[in-house]
Amino acid sequence: MLDLNFIREKPDQLKEALIKLNTDAPIDEILALDEERRTLLTEVEALRHQRNVTSEKIGRMEKGEERQALIAEMRQVGERIKALDGPVSDVEELLREAMLQVPNMPHETVPVGKDDSENVVVRTEGELRQFDFEPLPHWDLGPVLGIIDFERGVKLSGTRFYVLKGLGARLQRALIAWMLDLHVNEQGYTEIYPPFVVKRECMVGAAQLPKFEANIYHDVEDDFWFIGTAEVPLTNLHRDEILDADQLPLYYVAYSPCFRREKFSAGKDTRGIKRGHQFDKVEMYKFATTENSYEELEKMVDNAEDVCRRLGIPYRVVQMCTGDLGFAAAKKYDVEMWAPGCGEWLEVSSCSNCEDFQARRANIRYRPETGAKPEFVHTLNGSGLALPRTLIAVMENYQQADGSIVIPEVLRPYMGGIETIS
């Protein structure tokens, strides 16, 4: 959510930004509702003041005609207040709904572009492996090795589900455990095990709702919302709190399964395990002060890159242009691993600085110093990393001519010393 004062004072600046973002938002509606709200408030608050003052006087008066007259008068005032209360809450609700539709503003360093074709490759690291045979895609490698079972996944749950089996399941578990240990032991993150279903307000706080409702699984009976990323519970960990400045920055990391309906990518990436309705992810998250959140973003991207480097897999870092920024981010980098079998760069991480956009929605503040007024924190999120795609990259980069897969050095302690899958 943006600051209403900002929208009120600089609507043209916001409209310019919306053009760069290649999107739209009900700015004029917000301005009109804000105007109406303030007019109504002035009126109803004056009436309340009158009632407060007079009621207090009534309390101190002797019983009698004069007192009865005032009571009758205040009954009238009360009815006028009641008549205004409805419109006030209607306008406030409409204003809130409209405010939730407005995307975040891009940071000044974000390149302008219309869509993902204008994203900028910032750097490419690691040597692409030269194969003396034709590298296979994971959807061929997996079934042959008996570590991915597509048919039975579909039998159980339908399209976009698969089963990992034997050393395939073990390899994913090893990746998760190793990544968590890396973030916790060497990068300073605190491990969190969060709920995987949350209340509606958490989804609003993390900016998943109301805009992306069609993409979220929802249990109607208990009103539980299935998280599409651990970013959701991590954002809400400090919802409605005022943090001390000396606590910041806070670093959290959480493993979670992620559930996505994928309504917006029907028919895309249907082959393999690249895009499923359920996948695992290790997520990094930071609560930072307004001063250093951009330094923290660069550090977070490096934390994600570190996972790639240690796995020995070539990757590149891509900066999103304005047209591909998404709803909540002010600045965003993707980290993409090279997958030689399917022949594409796979997005394994997405690192964003949301500035105070989520913090306003979730009401997360900090006090810069004792006695100072609370300010909204800056929130950052980044995958560290998404599992199925990392699994793809490991399988395809470490495949051998005989169809076996060598386990990367760093994972072997997590695989009980196993060196190859064959």
Added chain:
RNA sequence: GGAGGGAUGGCCGAGUGGACUAUGGCGACGGUCUUGAAAACCGUUGUGGGGGCAACCUCACCGGGGGUUCGAAUCCCUCUCCCUCCGCCA
């Protein structure tokens, strides 16, 4: 799932229809005293909205929502969460 008890400010805790700004204590911050500190004493201490150049004025908030009343932390309805006991259970 059944029965009972609760939810008040950063924390503890009083408050069953009207008084000044919701007692009091703890904590925190400022001050006096002191070479310095502690103790003692004095003072300050929530969040959000509206108006105003400003000092300031004003509205709302006692778990959430609704109701009664001239007036609600207080009375009524409802929901959520927590605690105790019973039942069930990985």
